[in-house]
Amino acid sequence: MIKTDDLSKSFLRGDKKVNAADNINIEIGDGIIAAFIGHSGSGKSSLVNMLGGLIKPDTGSVLIDGTDIYSLSENELCRFRNKNIGIIPQNRCDLGKLTVKENILLPVSFYMDGTVSDTDIFKRADDLMQKAGIYHLRDCKTEILSGGEQRRVSVVRAMIQSPHLLLADEPTNDLDEENSDIVIELLKTAAGDGATVILVTHEKDILPAADEIYRIEYGKCVNEKDALKAS
Numbered sequence: 001m002i003k004t005d006d007l008s009k010s011f012l013r014g015d016k017k018v019n020a021a022d023n024i025n026i027e028i029g030d031g032i033i034a035a036f037i038g039h040s041g042s043g044k045s046s047l048v049n050m051l052g053g054l055i056k057p058d059t060g061s062v063l064i065d066g067t068d069i070y071s072l073s074e075n076e077l078c079r080f081r082n083k084n085i086g087i088i089p090q091n092r093c094d095l096g097k098l099t100v101k102e103n104i105l106l107p108v109s110f111y112m113d114g115t116v117s118d119t120d121i122f123k124r125a126d127d128l129m130q131k132a133g134i135y136h137l138r139d140c141k142t143e144i145l146s147g148g149e150q151r152r153v154s155v156v157r158a159m160i161q162s163p164h165l166l167l168a169d170e171p172t173n174d175l176d177e178e179n180s181d182i183v184i185e186l187l188k189t190a191a192g193d194g195a196t197v198i199l200v201t202h203e204k205d206i207l208p209a210a211d212e213i214y215r216i217e218y219g220k221c222v223n224e225k226d227a228l229k230a231s
């Protein structure tokens with residue numbers, strides 16, 4: 001479950017103040033896919049980064065399963081993020097010289113505490129790679145992969161540790177319809193396993209996969225259903 005209280009963040013662009021998040025209050029439960037839509041520059045990625053513990057808000061708080069993540073120390077936050085949050089970033093972030101499988105297993109190699117056996121995690125990696133249609137590429141360096149293949153590596157890596165919160169920033173952006181469907185099925189699987197899934201998208205075709213839809217405009221967040229009721 002994720003909850004924000006009056007989350008705000010502004011940036012200075014030159015001498016202009018940009019409100020990337022303006023008093024955002026949301027509460028999204030376990031097993032829910034919540035889509036976030038809005039124009040380019042409206043603040044979607046900024047919100048994702050704040051929810052994921054990557055950008056500290058100016059004011060307000062982010063609670064994940066009751067933990068106020070910005071009250072944690074830097075070390076505690078890194079560990080919390082590694083165990084509980086999966087992020088599919090808008091831009092490429094894999095390490096090109098590593099193979100697909102090495103990239104996917106990278107998050108597991110931090111903070112190894114013996115709670116998951118190697119056999120379990122290798123099986124999960126194989127299973128997810130198969131579902132994502134990249135199993136045959138597992139020993140290839142990711143730098144030789146197509147944009148869509150790299151995107152699916154990011155999806156599997158974000159899901160490898162069964163995170164409670166999965167943040168997907170335009171995960172189907174550079175995919176054809178078939179692969180877009182594969183990614184949406186993976187997000188549904190994560191939600192089915194109890195994760196809260198935040199899905200940023202410009203693509204109307206995938207909105208039916210969402211249980212809730214929020215619109216971001218100039219950093220303000222409105223639940224689309226509430227907006228429809230008010231109009």
Ligand SMILES: Nc1ncnc2c1ncn2[C@@H]1O[C@H](COP(=O)(O)OP(=O)(O)OP(=O)(O)O)[C@@H](O)[C@H]1O
Nearest residue numbers: 011012013018020039040041042043044045046047
């Ligand atoms: N580090 C930064 N410094 C200055 N301005 C920033 C910074 N990060 C984001 N912004 C500004 O904040 C606003 C929101 O950016 P953000 O990346 O969140 O938009 P977005 O909704 O994800 O857009 P897109 O759909 O194009 O990905 C933009 O006007 C952007 O220029």
Ligand SMILES: [Mg+2]
Nearest residue numbers: 044045046090
């Ligand atoms: Mg963005």
